[in-house]
Amino acid sequence: MAAGSSFGTLFRLSTFGESHGVAIGGVIDGVPSNIEIDIDLVQQELDKRKPGQSNLVTQRKESDSVVFLSGIFEGKTTGSPIGFMIQNENQKSKDYSHIKDVYRPSHADYVYTQKYGNRDYRGGGRSSARETASRVVAGSIAKQVLKQFQIEFITFVDQVGNVALNKEELKCLDLSLIESNPVRCPDQDKAKLMEQLILKIKKEGDTIGGTIRCIINNIPVGLGEPVFERLNAQLAKAMFSINAVKGFEIGSGFGSVTMKGSEHNDLFNVDGSTKSNNSGGIQGGISNGMPIEMRVAFKPVATVIQKQDALNGDGEIVEMMGKGRHDPCVVPRAVPIVEAMAAMVILDNYLMYKAYT
Amino acid sequence: MAAGSSFGTLFRLSTFGESHGVAIGGVIDGVPSNIEIDIDLVQQELDKRKPGQSNLVTQRKESDSVVFLSGIFEGKTTGSPIGFMIQNENQKSKDYSHIKDVYRPSHADYVYTQKYGNRDYRGGGRSSARETASRVVAGSIAKQVLKQFQIEFITFVDQVGNVALNKEELKCLDLSLIESNPVRCPDQDKAKLMEQLILKIKKEGDTIGGTIRCIINNIPVGLGEPVFERLNAQLAKAMFSINAVKGFEIGSGFGSVTMKGSEHNDLFNVDGSTKSNNSGGIQGGISNGMPIEMRVAFKPVATVIQKQDALNGDGEIVEMMGKGRHDPCVVPRAVPIVEAMAAMVILDNYLMYKAYT
């Protein structure tokens, strides 16, 4: 896929919109017909990504109300593309006047300006994570389709800075707790610690990284295509298309490096399931029926409310002070985005799978 | 891209071939014309991936001689697709008779059989890493094109099991040493330790994981497309399309999770370069002119020469004993594959970049 704003082959999302333009939105093509769509559910997913939802996230105010323009008729998908739009309400461009001529460190300002020969200084323009709201819409549609096949997604924060769920905690998670705290971590004690860490970092005008874990249950055996369209490869691309992602691993991940084959191998049960799941549900690029398990690493957000050196358009180093309303830690709001990207990949591959069965 | 055996958009490789069929090979399309091709160089790259090259790798004998069938005329690319073929010489199918009816743990046997309803038991068929030889051919062609623009690739092993290059060692690498040892590690002392570890593991009939680091120099600012075709997303997919890959990170990677924004940000120099490179040469999905740095984690090979439980076609657990000639550690031979995939991604994006400049 050449120009970069489309994702997927059979189920495909094309997005448009800048952080501070009129609206963002997209076209979702390849949606199976006659699926009941609960629009409230879509809005609930958007609300998880929305700014201003808690004191852990940016206080920018956007209601992020999605409007559907096509493809849904009398409550069901028609099979035609779903067009949708989210108005940008709070276009406080003045917040950004201080960076109009400045390339912020570790932001995309510099590369976009070099690549396109212009500067949309309004809050990052197209490079802003605001675009990901469109993905949450498409992901929610994908999940509502997949629910018909019992495929379910569980996504949560498992690390913020040095506060991480350990192996024991990961084994006995109470997933109903994910939405019970603003961090979206299913362990209340660790969630508390993460929350405290984020608030401390926020007070410093600084930011901190984190990781998100996503588990997909009830996947049939056989999703994913060999060689270049391995399911893990598609998931890796999907996750790395999210702003601020620096790492991705599946199953045993980087931990597999120090393991021996004899301990890493997942031995079979008689029904084809396996006793362990180091494979993370994918073998040879194809789902093996076990839960798909992946982990995504997010860097600390680049905008800090501290003095920093920046580069201006005249090639001078200037001191700048971050302003505006930014996130001290991106992972709580990134949970629905990770889940949305995973859902789009799975539905695309599910349709592909059906083409051959 | 739906069916899975093609990679790339403008520069595109389509491969064919099973481990123990007549031949493997492929079609490379979108090659710029009038590029001098050094066929010996292609063969040298293949030799780095070849079985039997040292006592650290499988002793299977394959000369892996590439034959070009089209697209090169009088020593130069014509602009037409390059067809090529590598004969499978050593098709010792009898080596595999013991697994004909058995699904090996953590191999693709089970999922392929479920997906396709048949079994090509000869050494893994299409799921075998033998297919990657075709990628090395295409990658070598890509590198020869990119050399014209001074773009260079440095790829080496930086960890085997617990033996890893530390930060200090990574800072003062002598890259000329990479090919001086069979592990392909540019630090002689660590290389020795890695070698010893692999031989010890081999003796146990076991296998071990490792990581590969790839650095790309002299990349212009502006490669990669926003949103879904970020350069890092494309690289992630490329790497996860390689057999046995479990993790991928770019720049600071998983290490960024515990960093603060104020320390993670890469401050600019006046020429637009940056003082640090936590971004790994990619900002907002687009190359920023700094070296691109990535790291790929490989699991321990699943075939161990030990007794293991496996599943047979009748749904019974049976004891099997790995046989054949397999790799105790995959990373030394995976170095040219990682580099090939990186080169294909970069050339594809370089052509895309040229379309708009």
Place this chain on the structure above:
Amino acid sequence: MAAGSSFGTLFRLSTFGESHGVAIGGVIDGVPSNIEIDIDLVQQELDKRKPGQSNLVTQRKESDSVVFLSGIFEGKTTGSPIGFMIQNENQKSKDYSHIKDVYRPSHADYVYTQKYGNRDYRGGGRSSARETASRVVAGSIAKQVLKQFQIEFITFVDQVGNVALNKEELKCLDLSLIESNPVRCPDQDKAKLMEQLILKIKKEGDTIGGTIRCIINNIPVGLGEPVFERLNAQLAKAMFSINAVKGFEIGSGFGSVTMKGSEHNDLFNVDGSTKSNNSGGIQGGISNGMPIEMRVAFKPVATVIQKQDALNGDGEIVEMMGKGRHDPCVVPRAVPIVEAMAAMVILDNYLMYKAYT
């Protein structure tokens, strides 16, 4: 491209919207940056396609006002995708109540219902030619980009029913006359005859077919990719994606069948141009620098204001009477659509061409 609502590779349009939904619109991706966009010009193109523009076309009232949502900043393209929307104002769904349970002959009702298992009876839903308004928007953007390279499009009606421009008339066209008559034919006498024919047919409650000719000037040598992405193949697909198209020919077209090679061959001038242009500007699938010339055949519109047998959902033949406000002849309004599709193909290939030069 699998799901069907996207067109193009480097320059790509994705559309959404049904005839009687909230809105139609789309996303245009891969637009070169820093191109000045004259929005009035886009609207003028839309007005040529608009219903109600003359007594030769449907009297349905739609202002067809395009709203741009992204990708244009301070009057210029930013390089980010252009999102746009056209509200559906006149959603007279009651006009269609008489066909709610009826499959009209030679309409898409039947196949859509069979394919999707549902019925959007409101004026054809997604199969309505209303969707083509989005193409006119994208085509106008493409033309504004191509104007920078002097590439120009001339498109007109050259046949309605049996009234056709003859070879002599085609040689001495006054192209400034195209917009001087409601038929969009650059020969005033023939335009008059065409107009009379259409009005006569309209009075009968019937419809009639026609053809459109499109000429593209100042194309450089080298656009189009060999074998499957021939420029003529891409144009053929583009034209056949328009509603009601039944035939396409390039250069000498079907007329070449009765010619000998010795008379059909286009002999060279010393500058590489040719004395004749039977090739229609494309040789071996690649532009040869001569004007690209093509011709598109449109069938008579299926909706006639006469009694006709139709099929209902219970499998019974029922008599129906066409109602609503339909076109007696589609070609006058199809002129901007043909031109838009041609422009999108040319820009896509121009970008591809630049990738390799």
Place this chain on the structure above:
Amino acid sequence: MAAGSSFGTLFRLSTFGESHGVAIGGVIDGVPSNIEIDIDLVQQELDKRKPGQSNLVTQRKESDSVVFLSGIFEGKTTGSPIGFMIQNENQKSKDYSHIKDVYRPSHADYVYTQKYGNRDYRGGGRSSARETASRVVAGSIAKQVLKQFQIEFITFVDQVGNVALNKEELKCLDLSLIESNPVRCPDQDKAKLMEQLILKIKKEGDTIGGTIRCIINNIPVGLGEPVFERLNAQLAKAMFSINAVKGFEIGSGFGSVTMKGSEHNDLFNVDGSTKSNNSGGIQGGISNGMPIEMRVAFKPVATVIQKQDALNGDGEIVEMMGKGRHDPCVVPRAVPIVEAMAAMVILDNYLMYKAYT
């Protein structure tokens, strides 16, 4: 699809090879598994395209023996890509020495040289119709898959120069006669006249055009995707990707232009079939269950054995005399190519259709 040597999305062919290189061939990806493949049948299709098969075609000698390299195991498709190769045996490059520095009129020499900056003068290189042999292989595989669903193809010559089957003859064809004469026309009298015409033209050292008709039976309702991936649009592109094609029409085609809607409309039978088939089996871009009917126009071959002006590399007009062994009329050999392209399109869409049902 950017680079031009691949065709199809789910079922996809990628080809390589020049007229006088080592070999031509390709990779067929997305083949359903467990389909029995009759290799003799593939070879028989190739033999219909082969040079030297009768006195109506070029006398160049090529056995065109296909060798399969992968994807077929124990007589059945495995689901892995099918690699194949056809050696170029008769590489009489000396035949072409007279055109080494000359651009032949209405050949691709000039545009390829301009596009790629080089010249593969050996018989047209990549622009030669020799490449189409690879399509016949893939088309034959596609037909063997589609035969399982009773989908059948009937393809024949219906016009050579001015000798055309008339409406009456088209109604009472004896399709078993197609292969009974070297022209591949199912009407013996007309076949005789066509044969005589071709031989007369050949004697003159000249060439003549023709048309091929292709009918596809037993297509289910619902193949093809709305808007840009209409089945007719895909077929149009497929046909225009064949060398020498100048026109394409579906159903009533150009003839529809002079018809009224009231006579053109296909009235329904109670089972959803239609009394007439002006739609050519496709309505709104989607198959309606009636036979798909299309017609493809081929120009007279450009190589004539007569003196002609040509252009040389120094920009001079020079007289040249066609030599070599060329076809006086391309349609008899093009029959299997047209059928192959149609089969690939149908299978691709059939798989797509299955993805949603």
